Amino acid sequence: MDFQEFTHIAPDVYAALGGVSKAVDASGLDKALTELVKLRVSQINGCAFCLQFHLNIARKLDIDPRKFDLLAGWRDAGIFSEREQAALGWAEALTCLADPAARDAALAAARATFQQSELVHLAATIAGINAWNRIAVGLHFPPPPAAGAGNQA
Numbered sequence: 001m002d003f004q005e006f007t008h009i010a011p012d013v014y015a016a017l018g019g020v021s022k023a024v025d026a027s028g029l030d031k032a033l034t035e036l037v038k039l040r041v042s043q044i045n046g047c048a049f050c051l052q053f054h055l056n057i058a059r060k061l062d063i064d065p066r067k068f069d070l071l072a073g074w075r076d077a078g079i080f081s082e083r084e085q086a087a088l089g090w091a092e093a094l095t096c097l098a099d100p101a102a103r104d105a106a107l108a109a110a111r112a113t114f115q116q117s118e119l120v121h122l123a124a125t126i127a128g129i130n131a132w133n134r135i136a137v138g139l140h141f142p143p144p145p146a147a148g149a150g151n152q153a
Contacts, residue, residue, distance in 0.1 A: 001139045003049065020128040027121040032061045036084060037091045037122070038129040040071055044095050045133035052143035054129075059147055086113035087122055094126045 007014040024034060035058040042050035055068065067084075070077035074088050086109045093099070093106035110119055135141075 001141065003136070003141050003144070006135070006139060006141070017128060017131060020124055024121045024125050024128075027117065029118055029121045029125070030083075032058070032063045033084060033087055034122075034125045035061060036063070036067065036071065037087050037125055039068070040074070040088050041091050041095050041126060041129045042133055043072055044092065045130065045137060047133040047137050048143045049136040049141035050129065050133055052146060056144065056147040083113050086110045090122065091126045094123065095130055 025031065035054055038054045039051060039058060042054060058068065059065075064079065066079055067074075067077075070079060071088075074080050074085065080088065086106075090106040090110040093103040097103065110122065114122060
């Protein structure tokens, strides 16, 4: 199954999950930050579809391209801001829920960096991309074309 077939079969599911992203975008939470979070979660979950989909979006934003290359090693890269590090740490903790101590530490770092409203919308971003990853991986969505590679997504 591909993404288009999924949206045809389950338009209400597509709309509901898309609504989460629209609500986060409307909240004012930095789009570059949320795209980095979506990329990191998609790396962890091994979702090729979501990785390519969000790389296509992120490359249109004002993000240092080195961050895409170093995202998997963000802790040691030395180029991610304090906000990005807090968001990425919390994204990892909410994606891999098995370690409560790591989750609590990541939440404390996120609380020290983000306002409560931002924290809520960041949690929604993380939950939403985890849902998409599970759908896309589970149904074997092929990745969309890379932006600028002939046919654009």
